[in-house]
Amino acid sequence: MNSPFSKRNRWRQPSVLPGFGLTFGFSLGWLTLIVLIPLATIFLKSAGMGWSDFIKVGFSERAVAAYRLSFGTAAAAGLVNAIFGLLVAWVLARYSFPGKKVVNALVDLPFALPTAVAGIALTALYAPNGWIGQYLDPLGINVAFTRIGIIIALVFIGLPFVVRSVEPVLADLGKDVEEAAATLGATRHQTFTRVIFPAIGPALLTGFALAFARGVGEYGSVIFISGNMPGKTEIAPLLIVTQLEQYAYDGATAIATVMMIASFAILLGINLIQAWSRGRAGA
Amino acid sequence: MITVQNISKRFGDYPALHNINLTIEPGEFIALLGPSGSGKTTLMRIIAGLEFQDSGHVLFDGEDVSTRKVAERGVGFVFQHYALFKHMTVAENVAFGLSVRKRKDRPSKVDIKARAEELLGLVQLGGLGNRYPAQLSGGQRQRVALARALAVEPQLLLLDEPFGALDAKVRKDLRRWLRGLHEQMGLTSIFVTHDQEEALELADRIVVMDHGVIEQVGTAEQVYMEPASPFVSDFVGEINRVDVTVTNGLIRLHDRQLDIPANGHADGPAQLHFRPHDVELAGAGAGAGAGGLPIIVSNLFRKGGKWRVEGHCGALDRVIEIDLDAADTPPHVGVQLVVRPTKSRIFHTSGR
Amino acid sequence: MSQRAIVSESRFARGLLIGSALAFLGFFLLLPLVAVFSEALKQGVGTFWDAVKEPDALASIRLTLLIAAISVPLNIVFGLAASWAITKYSFRGKSLFITLIDLPFSVSPVVSGLIFVLLFGAHGWLGPWLNAHDVKIIFAVPGIILATVFITFPFVARELIPLMMEQGKDDEEAAVSLGANGWQTFWHVTLPNIRWGLLYGVLLCNARAMGEFGAVSVVSGHIRGLTNTMPLHVEILYNEYDFVGAFAVASLLAVLALVTLVAKSVLEWRFDYHHGGAGH
Numbered sequence: 057m058n059s060p061f062s063k064r065n066r067w068r069q070p071s072v073l074p075g076f077g078l079t080f081g082f083s084l085g086w087l088t089l090i091v092l093i094p095l096a097t098i099f100l101k102s103a104g105m106g107w108s109d110f111i112k113v114g115f116s117e118r119a120v121a122a123y124r125l126s127f128g129t130a131a132a133a134g135l136v137n138a139i140f141g142l143l144v145a146w147v148l149a150r151y152s153f154p155g156k157k158v159v160n161a162l163v164d165l166p167f168a169l170p171t172a173v174a175g176i177a178l179t180a181l182y183a184p185n186g187w188i189g190q191y192l193d194p195l196g197i198n199v200a201f202t203r204i205g206i207i208i209a210l211v212f213i214g215l216p217f218v219v220r221s222v223e224p225v226l227a228d229l230g231k232d233v234e235e236a237a238a239t240l241g242a243t244r245h246q247t248f249t250r251v252i253f254p255a256i257g258p259a260l261l262t263g264f265a266l267a268f269a270r271g272v273g274e275y276g277s278v279i280f281i282s283g284n285m286p287g288k289t290e291i292a293p294l295l296i297v298t299q300l301e302q303y304a305y306d307g308a309t310a311i312a313t314v315m316m317i318a319s320f321a322i323l324l325g326i327n328l329i330q331a332w333s334r335g336r337a338g339a
Numbered sequence: 340m341i342t343v344q345n346i347s348k349r350f351g352d353y354p355a356l357h358n359i360n361l362t363i364e365p366g367e368f369i370a371l372l373g374p375s376g377s378g379k380t381t382l383m384r385i386i387a388g389l390e391f392q393d394s395g396h397v398l399f400d401g402e403d404v405s406t407r408k409v410a411e412r413g414v415g416f417v418f419q420h421y422a423l424f425k426h427m428t429v430a431e432n433v434a435f436g437l438s439v440r441k442r443k444d445r446p447s448k449v450d451i452k453a454r455a456e457e458l459l460g461l462v463q464l465g466g467l468g469n470r471y472p473a474q475l476s477g478g479q480r481q482r483v484a485l486a487r488a489l490a491v492e493p494q495l496l497l498l499d500e501p502f503g504a505l506d507a508k509v510r511k512d513l514r515r516w517l518r519g520l521h522e523q524m525g526l527t528s529i530f531v532t533h534d535q536e537e538a539l540e541l542a543d544r545i546v547v548m549d550h551g552v553i554e555q556v557g558t559a560e561q562v563y564m565e566p567a568s569p570f571v572s573d574f575v576g577e578i579n580r581v582d583v584t585v586t587n588g589l590i591r592l593h594d595r596q597l598d599i600p601a602n603g604h605a606d607g608p609a610q611l612h613f614r615p616h617d618v619e620l621a622g623a624g625a626g627a628g629a630g631g632l633p634i635i636v637s638n639l640f641r642k643g644g645k646w647r648v649e650g651h652c653g654a655l656d657r658v659i660e661i662d663l664d665a666a667d668t669p670p671h672v673g674v675q676l677v678v679r680p681t682k683s684r685i686f687h688t689s690g691r
Numbered sequence: 692m693s694q695r696a697i698v699s700e701s702r703f704a705r706g707l708l709i710g711s712a713l714a715f716l717g718f719f720l721l722l723p724l725v726a727v728f729s730e731a732l733k734q735g736v737g738t739f740w741d742a743v744k745e746p747d748a749l750a751s752i753r754l755t756l757l758i759a760a761i762s763v764p765l766n767i768v769f770g771l772a773a774s775w776a777i778t779k780y781s782f783r784g785k786s787l788f789i790t791l792i793d794l795p796f797s798v799s800p801v802v803s804g805l806i807f808v809l810l811f812g813a814h815g816w817l818g819p820w821l822n823a824h825d826v827k828i829i830f831a832v833p834g835i836i837l838a839t840v841f842i843t844f845p846f847v848a849r850e851l852i853p854l855m856m857e858q859g860k861d862d863e864e865a866a867v868s869l870g871a872n873g874w875q876t877f878w879h880v881t882l883p884n885i886r887w888g889l890l891y892g893v894l895l896c897n898a899r900a901m902g903e904f905g906a907v908s909v910v911s912g913h914i915r916g917l918t919n920t921m922p923l924h925v926e927i928l929y930n931e932y933d934f935v936g937a938f939a940v941a942s943l944l945a946v947l948a949l950v951t952l953v954a955k956s957v958l959e960w961r962f963d964y965h966h967g968g969a970g971h
Contacts, residue, residue: 068782074873083773094806147712168948170902177723232422234698239416240436273799276904293801
């Protein structure tokens with residue numbers, strides 16, 4: 057690494073504070089060692105595979121079915137979360153009611169509860185003899201071991217992403233803006249659809265994208281409730297594990313590569329949304 | 340005509356307004372002037388319908404609008420921090436009020452657009468319709484907020500601290516321009532301010548408020564020259580306050596008898612108010628300054644066309660400010676002067 | 692004095708909205724939590740304790756604590772160094788650096804495990820060399836630690852960066868101008884300013900480190916008593932239809948989650964420390 061202290065090096069502005077070399081050097085080194093090099097291996101391994109082999113294992117019938125399932129259920133769960141997450145964020149940002157602090161803390165439960173615990177708990181609830189499943193079973197509704205079960209697990213995992221994206225924006229949206237709409241003759245409904253909703257739109261979209269991205273990669277909470285039938289309820293992360301257990305490293309790597317590219321695309325999308333909304337609304 | 344009758348309002352235990360009565364004639368430009376917490380903003384928000392009074396009535400042209408929603412009152416409201424819709428362009432902001440009307444009352448899209456353009460021209464922002472509020476300066480945002488409020492053709496324009504968030508130069512220009520606009524459009528306008536200079540310069544009549552009550556309503560001249568209460572006297576314009584006692588119709592400062600008529604003021608402790616420019620200097624000779632206030636000049640600077648002299652008054656242990664003609668030779672620091680107010684008011688101090 | 696009379700909903704609408712939000716949260720968040728404890732205690736406290744005291748369960752608890760005790764401090768050191776470098780200086784490529792730190796959040800846990808298998812596994816790039824020198828990483832504790840550090844990599848840094856960005860560097864520059872050296876400046880000026888944010892990040896980092904399942908599952912090898920962390924032990928017991936045992940261990944993890952939530956809330960209320968980001 058070039059010495060950051062070199063005078064000719066203008067990539068860093070001078071500062072009176074000491075420790076740049078140490079902290080920057082250490083953090084970049086650690087980042088490279090723990091994150092960048094390991095992540096790079098997956099792309100190198102894919103590249104070493106050859107294009108046709110990559111397509112063959114990365115887009116096999118079983119793999120495509122798994123992608124479709126993972127992305128489809130993550131999108132469905134993201135949508136459910138966009139709606140209910142907005143509702144929860146609205147209620148938390150706007151109203152006061154007894155127990156609000158507890159409810160506010162509870163929203164972060166999916167961040168704190170290990171996914172495996174969530175997985176077995178949801179399965180226990182929705183299994184045909186479970187607390188909720190026993191009432192759904194006679195109606196012919198199967199949740200556990202179907203796509204609906206996967207969606208429920210992903211709704212659990214993704215909810216806080218939407219709530220925590222939208223809530224601060226809603227809270228920041230000045231009361232005076234809504235009053236302004238009212239003085240100009242807007243009904244409450246018009247104020248919501250034309251003033252509030254467009255203002256929180258980017259945050260809602262960001263929350264949806266975060267929940268979606270998390271849902272696509274989610275493993276622990278899903279595998280217990282999904283039933284894991286190849287081609288039907290086998291999510292992509294599970295397929296990677298299955299391939300690994302069969303020592304099919306190429307298959308696992310190819311599927312992982314496809315998923316990682318998809319994740320990075322989503323990440324890029326999120327950044328674009330945020331840059332766009334910042335540029336429009338001012339810093 | 341706007342009539343406010345016996346309005347009272349509490350926020351929890353805090354009385355924001357107490358029995359307010361006020362009548363505003365069509366075409367008037369009214370300032371609600373007072374320190375923060377005086378209730379001026381609350382009063383304006385009640386007139387607008389953004390807040391509801393606990394008791395009393397608001398009448399527009401004799402009709403009680405107390406139960407009418409804000410949207411139905413036909414008021415234009417300009418918010419202190421503008422409250423522009425950030426995600427809409429300037430033109431969309433201005434057009435908002437027209438575009439949310441019920442279909443049968445709503446002008447066509449083309450008409451709305453033309454109207455928005457026209458208003459932007461009126462507030463001297465023609466051609467900026469496609470910008471977003473974030474891309475405008477503070478003064479420009481203020482004018483967008485004004486154009487947006489005017490778009491719904493309000494019979495009453497309400498402005499909350501309209502110049503509060505602007506820097507001094509822009510503020511002065513915008514003030515003059517707003518006054519012109521008010522006259523040009525024949526509006527009735529009320530604005531809230533804590534800046535007495537702004538109120539004196541702009542308003543036809545000033546409503547001075549403090550602690551939820553109206554202290555005085557009057558023209559700038561009346562409020563300045565004939566303050567109805569010590570609060571008004573103190574709050575509007577600069578003032579010197581001197582604690583005195585009235586005994587047998589004579590004003591005394593400690594042992595010293597001042598050469599100022601008590602105008603039949605009742606005996607007891609009182610406060611003498613006089614403005615820095617309402618003074619003359621007594622002669623320097625012995626005994627000439629017997630009826631005045633002796634001060635030692637402590638500081639001196641030019642203020643506009645006058646000399647501002649700050650002098651310490653030993654008998655009061657406080658600083659008295661006076662203005663002297665700039666043409667005169669200024670006194671030196673440390674010199675003793677004897678100041679005699681030419682115009683003053685006396686207020687009883689027991690009440691407050 | 693939040694008089695929202697004008698810009699709020701009717702009492703009825705408000706009640707309806709609050710009611711449906713609470714119903715949704717109750718159904719989707721609270722009920723699963725209740726289920727964990729209820730299932731764990733289904734056959735009484737005695738059975739619950741027996742399940743927890745079982746040697747393999749105890750081994751998994753010890754391993755989980757060990758993993759957290761190693762990976763959390765590593766992330767604290769990294770988080771402090773990275774956020775100092777990022778927030779106290781201006782240099783080119785800063786936003787790329789921040790994006791790279793966030794990278795592990797956007798990688799599926801399973802993929803996070805896979806990359807270490809590809810590197811250190813028996814068939815991995817360094818596998819033969821490691822084998823020759825008798826170093827075991829995959830299917831052993833070092834692999835679990837590596838995967839955990841990777842997964843929790845951004846937690847502390849992303850909590851500190853916005854906080855320190857907001858605080859600027861005036862305080863530090865003042866300290867340096869008064870003659871403090873870098874270490875004194877950090878210890879006496881910076882650290883007191885960021886301690887609650889740091890604690891917040893550590894809480895979340897710890898919760899994730901103890902609870903991680905996917906990544907650890909791939910690298911652990913599931914050897915009972917040796918490489919089974921608590922979440923993995925839950926899975927094994929569950930798959931063996933030992934539901935009480937599975938839920939007993941799971942309930943310990945649920946308690947950890949609750950403690951995390953309470954501590955986090957206390958930080959938010961008591962110290963008015965507001966969580967900036969959109970979470971993880």
